[in-house]
Amino acid sequence: MVSDNELVDRLREFLSTSDLNITTNSDVRRKLEKDFNIDLSDRKVFIREQIDLYLESHYQVNQENENNEEEMEEESDQGPSAEVKSEVSEEDPEEVEEEEEPEEEEEEESEAVAKVKRRSSKKKPAKKNETGKRKAGGFTKLCSLSPQLQKITGVAELARTEVVKRMWHYINENDLKNPSDKRIINCDDTLRELFGVDTIGMFEMNKALTKHIWPLDSDGVSTITTSGSVNSTANKKRRKQEEDEDSDEPKKEEKQKNSGMHAPLRLSNALINFLGTGESELSRPNVVKRIWEYIKQNGLQDPSDERQIISDETLKELFHVETHRGIGVTKLLSTHFIKAEG
Known part of the structure; x- marks a missing residue:
């Protein structure tokens, strides 16, 4: 019998090398069935939840990388003294996290983010121009x-x-x-x-x-x-x-439509009202991104533990919880994505 940990490790490994625009939940399940030579029909829900966790951690790491790149650009504009000051004052977030002793479930979720971080850090750095700065694009x-x-x-x-x-x-x-x-x-x-x-x-x-x-x-x-x-x-x-x-956008959207992890899903009325844009269909990663934008712009992360989100009245109306872990946003959103009939 294959353990959950073995499935999750293989799932993350597969997704890290896959094109998320065309890879579907079924593709992932079939890949796991082939690798382990077992039938996973009864574990569809578990696999979908693990895919959601991976996508959310993938988004969070991308956001952190973008923020780090912007900070590095700002520091290079300010001169070497700012860089030295930054190096001295910054703490390694991974070392800080290691000092804490989270519960088992939180450790698993943090590991999901950490694994994506490690894979992301292995990517080649962006090419630099003659002045040594990363070329803006x-x-x-x-x-x-x-x-x-x-x-x-x-x-x-x-x-x-x-x-x-x-x-x-x-x-x-x-x-x-x-x-x-x-x-x-x-x-x-x-x-x-x-x-x-x-x-x-x-x-x-x-x-x-x-x-x-x-x-x-x-x-x-x-x-x-x-x-x-x-x-x-x-x-x-x-x-x-x-x-x-503009002409490229429809092509990209058409390519992504009804395919992969970025396929648009029908939204619940509560989620449509929360977003306030009138859009009735959006991809899961797009919705997660907007939820995090709302959380960050309104300072809803617990200052003592930023993994914890403290719901304001608007978020509470959507999720019906007072607090939740940030990594659990996708799970809370699952009831707001409506499956197409037939």
């Missing part, structure tokens, strides 16, 4: 900002990830979250000029920001003139680039 690439957005960020060019950080800093600094529903942002005059509405949902904000974030041309020249109008030549480039990006 994707969401870390500098972009031009609209005049309205510049009023909040204070600069004309910024990476998308940094724009979102500064937006939340502005919102928190000016106490613009709706006290009765922290998913809602009450717009002041500056945000009203930016978004054109009196209130906006936190999950709608990123989409609304896209029209205010423009790519720089290949020479790093801003597509915005000093007067705030868009340069006609640069505008054509920008529009073409946006069209290319």
